[in-house]
Amino acid sequence: MTFVSQGVQPIIPVLLCGGSGERLWPLSRARHPKQYISLVDGNSLLQQAALRIAGVPQSAPPVTVANAHHRFLVAEQLQAADIAPGAMLLEPAARNTAPAVAAAAMWALEQDPEAVLLVAPSDHLVRDVSAFHDAVSRGMDHARSGYLVTFGIIPDAPETGYGYIRSGAAIADGVQAVDAFVEKPDAQTAARYLAEGGYHWNSGIFLFAAQRYLDELAAYRPDILEAVTAAWAGRQEDLDFIRLDEAAFAACPAESIDYAVMEHTRDAAVVPMDCGWSDLGSxxxxxxxxxxxxxxxxxxxxxxxxxxxxxxxxxxxxxxxxxxxxxxxxxxxxxxxxxxxxxxxxxxxxx
Incomplete structure (x- = not known):
């Protein structure tokens, strides 16, 4: 689906559907992981995510990036939720989030050279959708101006199961520079983070210009960019799906956005967010x-x-x-x- 921007470019949501949900066995399985299961509030987590981002102002139809084995699950669940996707990209192998988002960025740039991506996992819970939309709105102008924006969850407990973001100087009201990404802490360290303040849980949600992301990937992980570029060049359309080239994508290193780009870029910004978020990780x-x-x-x-x-x-x-x-x-x-x-x-x- 091609769209033409009028004035302000629309935001292209990217739903990452490649998670395996191993920690929710035996309900979540390799062939039917947690994003396709109704765990909370009726709809599947994928459907909840798609409906949630559909309410973001200036939001275009979403792009999904999923394992090829799950293609019909994605299509059926989006149809049941009355969501028409902009594109459904299929990964022939799991290579984590950095390559998946690179492929989505390449698709988006063919639609709009100034495309901005809202990248979100499809297997998380957000209770307060209005607060989520407000946080995205706070980050929009900064993403369009070149920042790579992430969303930090305001912690309410010394959680050891999440990575943390340490915030730095204020960029604008409700937006701060990222000082550091911090690995999952032990209980004592997590308690210190909570007491000190200035630390947020890493939600894995991002907002940035598609070209800006690819430029940073070229700077810090050119091997990933090269492999995904080859996989995109060799793509094939299959019904409503776009299949990335199997051999080229399989040769791509597996890496997350955090490790590949966000921990290295000098232009990372964090928007604190209190939206009833959970990764439903156990x-x-x-x-x-x-x-x-x-x-x-x-x-x-x-x-x-x-x-x-x-x-x-x-x-x-x-x-x-x-x-x-x-x-x-x-x-x-x-x-x-x-x-x-x-x-x-x-x-x-x-x-």
């Missing part, structure tokens, strides 16, 4: 954001009976699950597997 997180009983602190989904059980997330996809005398447990039942875990150990499900 069953423990699903317990935290779910509809919990005030009396028991339980989240119970499906055919579940819980007796003398507290602080637990119990989900049945089919059979009756009965729990007695449990504290802080996670039980997830599917057709072919059952997970039983301590709520504080659910990150270990990847093992």
């Amino acid at each position: 069953w423990g997180t699903l317990h935290a954001v779910g509809e919990r009983s005030e009396e028991t602190d339980n989240v119970l989904i499906g055919d579940v009976v819980a007796e003398d059980t507290q602080g637990s997330y119990i989900r049945s996809e089919g059979r009756l699950v009965a729990a007695v005398g449990l504290r802080d447990a996670v039980i997830v039942e599917t057709a072919d597997a059952v997970l039983v875990a301590d709520r504080e150990r659910v990150q270990d499900v990847k093992r």
Whole structure:
């Protein structure tokens, strides 16, 4: 789909659909990862993300970048949400976010040489959509003027499961320079970050001009740019999809935007954002954001009976699950597997 800008260039949303969601096994699987599952609020996470960004002012139809195996899931779910995509790009292999966004940028530049991209994971939760839209609006002019904008979540706990962004000098009201990207801290360090202030959780959401991103990729990771350029040149159209060249893309190094560009660029800016965000990265997180009983602190989904059980997330996809005398447990039942875990150990499900 080609669009013609009138006055201000529209923002092109890019939804990254390549995540595997391993930490939400057994519900999330390689062939059907979490972005295509309804975990919170009815719609799948992909549908929620697509509807959320459709409300961003001056937003064009979204571009999705997904694993080729999931192409029909993407198409069917967008159609069910009444979202017409601008393009659906297919990755023949998982190569992380830096190459995926590079391919989307190349598509966007063919539509508009001044295209601005709003890059977002398709498997995150945002409760306050208005606050999200307001944050994007604060970053728009800065992205158009050459900054690579990211969005930092205002922390409300010493979280050890997220990377952090340390903010620097003010650029404008509600926009700050990025001083540093910080790896996931231990509990003591996370508590210090919270006490000191000036640190935000790294949301993995970005806003920047497509050409500006490719220029920074050329400066810091020309090997990635070269491989994606070759994959884009060898692309093939397949029904409503665009398939990147398999051999060229497979030869591309796997790297995230953070490591490839954002940690190196001198023009990174952060917009602090308080929008009820979560990456839904574990069953423990699903317990935290779910509809919990005030009396028991339980989240119970499906055919579940819980007796003398507290602080637990119990989900049945089919059979009756009965729990007695449990504290802080996670039980997830599917057709072919059952997970039983301590709520504080659910990150270990990847093992």
